[in-house]
Amino acid sequence: MRVPTVVDARGHRCPVPTLRLRRALDGLPPGSRAVLLATDPMARIDAPYLMAALGGRVVSVEEADGVLTLTVETRAAPTD
Template sequence: MTDTPEIDALGLLCPLPVLKLRKRMMPLSSGDQIVLIADDPASIVDVPHFCNEQGHALIKSHEENGAIYFTVQKG
């Protein structure tokens, strides 16, 4: 089993974290997971909205040291 890939989007403002997420998810297979790490407050709204619109699942999110970690599963 491989480690879940991570996207470091710290310091990036909307819409860049979601754009990076979209680009990195393209080659993934359905069911694969990826973690987005962001500190833009808008990402709390943007990432779930992106998942809803694109048919992906937001598995979990949590805040740690001022960063928000989103685990997303490709639909």
């Protein structure tokens, strides 16, 4: 399994964390994972909306010491 791309958006407010995540996902192959680190609580809401719009999914959401760690996965490649 590939190492996930880490997007560190700690200290930034909405919409910056989600915009950075979107930019990172644009360059990833289908089925890839990314980890968003954010201190803005809106990331807990915005990231799932982004992933739904892109056809991906949120794998996990964790919070520790005021930092949200959201692991997301891009849409898998279509199978024929």
